[in-house]
Amino acid sequence: MTRPKPNGSVRIILNLSAPLGMAVNEGIDNNQFPTSMSSTTKWLRVLRRAGKHAKMCKVDWSDAYKHVAVRSEDTDLQWFQWGGQAFKELCLIFGCVSSAGIFDRLAKIVLFIVVQKSRFREDMVCQHLDDCCAAAPFDSDALERYDATFTEVAINLGVKLAPRDDPEKSFGPAQSGIILGIRYDTVAWTWALPEEKLFRLLHLLRSFLQVDQCQQHLIWTAVGKLQHIKPLVPTGRFCIDHLIRANSFSLERTFMVPLCSGFKRQAWFWFSMLRLCSGSGPIPDPDLGLPPWAIDVFTDSAGGAWEGLKGAGACTPTWWAFSPWSAKINRGGMGPSNRKLGRMMSALELVGPLLVVAAGYQWCRNKPVRIWVDNAGSVFIWKKGYSSSCLLSSTLVKAIASVAAGLGSQVDLVKITRCSTPLADMADALSKCAFSRFREIAFGAGYTTLPLEPAWIPAPITAWLLDPVPDDFLGDKILNELAKRTLVLGVNC
Structure with a gap:
């Protein structure tokens, strides 16, 4: 051609x-x-x-x-x-x-x-x-x-x-x-797509919104361009997982791929954001971190277990939160991709950071917050914005990002060595429901102002833990619940 x-x-x-x-390429080792x-x-x-x-x-x-x-x-x-x-x-x-x-x-x-x-x-x-x-x-x-x-x-x-x-x-x-x-x-200090390329991409994205299925090669084209642009668009990394999954639906160019509601929502996100950002969006710093005065929070989660109470915990010298696992998680219930929920550690470790921004909404509002997590996979998924293999992890990182945005908070997840500091050890104790050890470590470190009771947890988190399923709206549900108690950006109550 x-x-x-x-x-x-x-x-x-x-x-x-x-x-x-009989193809020439079949005889070539691409590696x-x-x-x-x-x-x-x-x-x-x-x-x-x-x-x-x-x-x-x-x-x-x-x-x-x-x-x-x-x-x-x-x-x-x-x-x-x-x-x-x-x-x-x-x-x-x-x-x-x-x-x-x-x-x-x-x-x-x-x-x-x-x-x-x-x-x-x-x-x-x-x-x-x-x-x-x-x-x-x-x-x-x-x-x-x-x-x-x-x-x-x-x-x-x-x-x-x-x-x-x-x-x-x-x-x-x-x-x-x-x-x-x-x-x-x-x-x-701005970036823009050349006009012809922008119009072609917008036309393609709009066409996705008007049909229930389309040829695979059209999705290949759109996703390839969006992956290239993604670092330039705020929160873009959290709004591409449905497009990525559709991108690998088939190896045949003309295969008709069904377009789910999640795909269409993300197509609309990019259709809207490209018109807004192209030509006016500032050139971002891909390595921009939190300022030196960012507040540190330590989290940990334990795997599901038949015996004993397990869960997720988060703590600072003056604040703490805890949520136990549901029976479905502890008893080895099956999650997406036919995996046991109690062993999906990348997802379970992300519950702690969600507790930080949701249960600690008053404490996190308008502040930069650095969350220390004892799982490299969870941190990688946060940086990437989604997980191709774990739908629950995608649900949680999107919820964390949504709640943080609603509170005007800057959030970053960082890997920590397990039990390497008193606060990390305290978070580990919370995850195992070892409350006596939690208090003992706290008093030994001089954290005498910790409240007796854990922070309130929004009902949507508790409900989701009873039956963890992929849910793009988990963050919105949490924000709607928080709006009953405080002002939240973008939510009227």
Whole structure:
């Protein structure tokens, strides 16, 4: 097939994955040809290092794959017919699974030479196959030196670079330009999707809202673009799990995928947020953490057990909360994906942070809160925003984010070594219902102002623990309950 280029020419793409059972790609081990790609997140880190008013540039290879010849004994695998005639491709071709990995090796060698010769900081460059994007502070001449060196090295090595007549493909040092498909303005410090790309994506998202099923390849297209944009949109990571699941529904391009209500809600979220943020949203800091004055809370959860009382606990020197597990969790009831609820530790450990923002609503309001969690999987799911394998974990991280937003609180989850501090040991005691040990540790550490009774827990949490199921509205239910006691953003009571 062919794909049109902006200059009016077409790129021939050969599908070496067909026909099934006889395809060239079936005989290639893709693991032998790894490709290290860049990403929006990596580029955001580069911009943060360069600072506001930074200069950017982009160098693009022209006919990138044509720079690498295929050894003669393999060229017989690259015959194709076009216009009634037979042709043999002698260079790397689109459609072959090894092409990207082979070209990437060459591109990285060339970039290494440029960086070393120009004495440019390696961590200020992002290389995405044939695109090499770089940035530098506005009062530095390092970027001009890097850009000139790239041109010089390309001439000496015989690398053909894209001309600078199309700024979307390549441009010299400037404070505005398109990097990895997104336009950045370092003076206004905003990002935007190019108008044509934005309209196409909005049209695709709106089409999802009007039908009950669609072809799989349309979801592939939308999700691929949204994954790329996700780091730029506030709370975007919590609003993509239904789209991700639909993305892997089938391997057939034309398979009709049913669109659930969760899929449509998230499609509407992106349809709304892209119109709101593109062109006006600030360039975010992907590594922005909590301020030094953030309040620390320690949580822990125990697995379900037949004997003894277990649950989830959270505590600070002046506040604590506890929720016991329901009989269904303790007795090994089955959850989603036919897994025992009492052994789904990544999900159970997230109940503690939910108690922090919900039971401690007065204490967390308008404050930055750092929650220490004794489970690396739970922290990873929070950072990612969802779990592809644990629907209950997705439910809980979305609920935590919703409640925190309703209270105007900044929240982050951090991994802690088990029982490494008195408060971590106290949280561990709460999870095992060892209240005597909890009090003993507290008094030994001088926490004498702890209340006798645990904090009140909103009814929706208790109800959910009785029968844990995926629920996108758990956070909304908790906020509605909190609105009966206090003011909550976005909720009228």
